[in-house]
Amino acid sequence: MSIYIKGGAWTNIEDEILKAAVSKYGLNQWDRVASLLTKKNAKQAKARWKEWLSPTVVRNLWTKEQDSQLLSLAKLFPNQWKSVASTLGRTATQCAERYEHLLAVAAGETGGDDDDDSQSLGVTGPGIETLPAKGGETNYEARPSLPDEEQMDDDEREMLSEARARLANTKGKKAKRKERERMLEESRRVALLQKRRELKAAGILMSLVSKNKRAKKEFDYVSDIPHEMVPVTGLYDVSEETRLNEQESRHFQTDVRRQGIDMNKPEEKKKRKQRQQQESEKIQADRKHKLSIEAAAQLVDEFSNHESKKRKIELSKPIQTYMTSEDDNAIKSIDSDILLKSKDLLDQKAQEVTPLLLRLTQDTVDGDKKEVSSTQKPTKIRLYVQKFLKDKLTKLPSPKKHARPIDNGFNFDNDVDAEEELDQLTRNTLDLLVKVDHELSKLRRSQAVQKGLPIPDPKLLKEIATLTLELDKLIAKEYCSLVKSDYTKYEDSSYGGTIIDELDEELFKITTQEIQKETNTKENTSTDTTEDTDASASETTISSNASASEAIELLNKIQDQNKQLSESIAVLSNNSTFESSKGQLLKDIHEAYVDLVQATTVHNGQLKISEDEQRAISNRSTYWNTLVALIAKDEQGIVTMYRDT
Structure with a gap:
């Protein structure tokens, strides 16, 4: 079985994952950073960051001062390239490569490899022949990354998805793990209870605690401490006092359950005192x-x-x-x-x-x-x-x-x-007179109050200033005063309107007579006008003394007029003609509206173009005027310079 050794050339995907991981985990947790990279370890990830990805790496050209400083430091710290690099602010690989380049240039200028100085200044130590054969370049951390392939491998795709999931998690991995464990424990408990319920329904009793006697005798090294000796707290033994306290607590709880002692005695006492004070x-x-x-x-x-x-x-x-x-x-x-x-x-x-x-x-x-x-x-x-x-x-x-x-x-x-008492008849007469006076006073009220009509709110009355005629203003003023007086008397006494005194009986009679006389004159004039209208209407009516031929002629005339009116009404009410004319009008209106919209759009566009052209013309003219002024100024300066010379 072949053993896979982590390492190799860095790809673009690995570089991006490394930068994102460093931005989240920092520059100290390289093991956690390397856990996102399946083909690299923590040491390689740190070296890649230090040698290539760190923004502090200097990649500009070497100057002569830096070259001389590099040569002097190489003599002081032979083969200690990290110390040299920290002093120069560059990487160790850059320092080593630059040093080799300087040696090669020096050897080419002197003209040979036999020079003792060049050999003394060369790099010491084991050569490349001592390194294991890995098929190519070994310092991959200081080399550019390989481009991404069109088709990624399954390992790279899985690594990328896991890195996305972990780096996108901002709530914390530990909190999510604890929540997941809690949910698993809860589901396990619910499943155990369901299983126990089902077994109990089947007639099998199951306890949540193991009933194995042998297991009971053994120690549970996970939850208990074997042979634990708990030290006594304090300098003195207070076990007796603890026992008495527990006994009193039990008695108190028993009394509370038996007698129902209220636990809120101070509050109840305070409330009772307040209640007594309020009653007093x-x-x-x-x-x-x-x-x-x-x-x-x-x-x-x-x-x-x-x-x-x-x-x-x-x-x-x-x-x-x-x-x-x-x-x-x-x-x-x-x-x-x-x-x-x-x-x-x-x-x-x-x-x-x-x-x-x-x-x-x-x-x-x-x-x-x-x-x-x-x-x-x-x-x-x-x-x-x-x-x-x-x-x-x-x-x-x-x-x-x-x-x-x-x-x-x-x-x-x-x-x-x-003393003599008043006569009963006299008292009855006085009472009757009082009642009659009261009824007469009711009749002297306004007609709206007598008929039981609602009295309007004075706030809703029309303003008198809006009237034009002086007579209308006087009538409106009197009307408003009557409404306010009746509203204050019979609706709302708190309104504060001026109450008008009731009229005397004699003045009331005189007023009613004047009103009656005025209404009679108006009725006479109305009868005269009705007589005139009747006279004009009698022309089209038939008198009682007219003959039969005149009546027939008048009827024929009325029939002809009726026929003409019917024809005109039929023409006007023709549905098809009306609908056709309506449709034509709507069509014309729509076409005119479309033309208007198009013309408006074109007009607005032309206005916009005109405004833009005017603005561009002004900008261009300003620009060219500025250039002309600069050229004229330069010419003037040249002329002045040649004139001085």
Whole structure:
């Protein structure tokens, strides 16, 4: 069997693979680089890179200074071409070949091989006859690569594909190998479980652990350490404490499973505390609200009792009165009574010493937190009472707009029993009048509100400035004001439109009469116009006094007109003629469009060519002008030079 020895001439494919491998693995991992080359080893790959492929290799011509330096270094380091090459910045092969060339040139100039100097300067050591016979050149690493063959061998094709796969892998070979091993292990485990399931279904029990007693007694040198003695951790023996800790842990787990102990006690305690705080705040707020309601209710009760004890008013003829200073003082006294009563109620509640009442009845002043005397007004409670009374007063029904008799002759000294009650009939009459007034006010509303039509949004109305006629502007302005007023009254009270007051009954009647009169005049004019049109139309109608011959003649005339109209309609509605004319028109339009597109394309092309020519003309003229200027300048310089000479 023949033994294959790696080596030989380098091919272009091997050089490219070597450069790509060096760019990925660097200049130190030559074994990994050589693993991509099937016919070369690490030493040969390194030599090929150092001698030929490295970009640091100098390949320019030798100078005389380098030749003299080479000869001097060869005397200092005989046959140590790597040391000489490192000094000169060239390869060892280049230095050796250049040295041989210099010796050959020197021998040719001196004229013979018998010169002792030339022999002393020659290369020493074993010659080529001592090397093994390999059939040609031996220093393949310093020679150009062989060109690629048209048909590559299978070995070269496989080497190239593997190099492509490995060099294109940027994720790392080890990571992919680990992932592949993990997947194989998982598939092996799944296959074992499937096999065990199938055997169990067949009635054969199989364990994942070997049940061989002999195997159990033996050591598993892969996973265990035989006769291992684990040293004790620490200076003292704590095995008893460890045992107690494990026992307590087991008891705790048992209690948790049996009783369901919550593991989140601190969080639950915090949440419970927050919940209690929120409940206490809510109770305090409810107590505060209840206190304000009680104070306000008591004040309202006393005020109502005070009103019920008033004497009834003796009605007389209506006389317009105004509020006097006495009435104003009475109202102020009522307000002061309300405030005093609320203060007394707060003083009574303050006897119950609670944090809330202490907080409400005491204030802090400045930064020293000095307590204020108990005579200070409780501002917070007063605000609560005012807010409560304001809410209650806003819920009262709106006042009715009807006149009531007011008498100035109030006599509070009279007894209540001496006053007479109003007659029931009078009250019923007043109620009826109020209802009639209300219904009449409904009739005085706008027609859109009376008919229940939707009121438009004022934002959608047309601007008045766009109208031209002054009359239209006035009508539009009045219309907009009516719409805004009705929208504010019946749709959205927060809109803020100006509300128009309702008309009086007399003014409303006058307005309706004027509108009715205007509509009657328009109807008369419309009847006149209709009479004129009827007179013109009577020419084509038959009067009741016409004879039979006139009627027949008129019918024949109408028939002829009808026939002519039918013929014209038939001509116009002829489908074939219309379709043919339509198709011809479409064809003409298409041809005209095609011609237009072609003409536009040609025109655009000519414009582009014209622009390019203009640009080229300007460039060429600039270039020639520059050349002419240079020539003129040179001629001027020559003339000046000859003139000076």
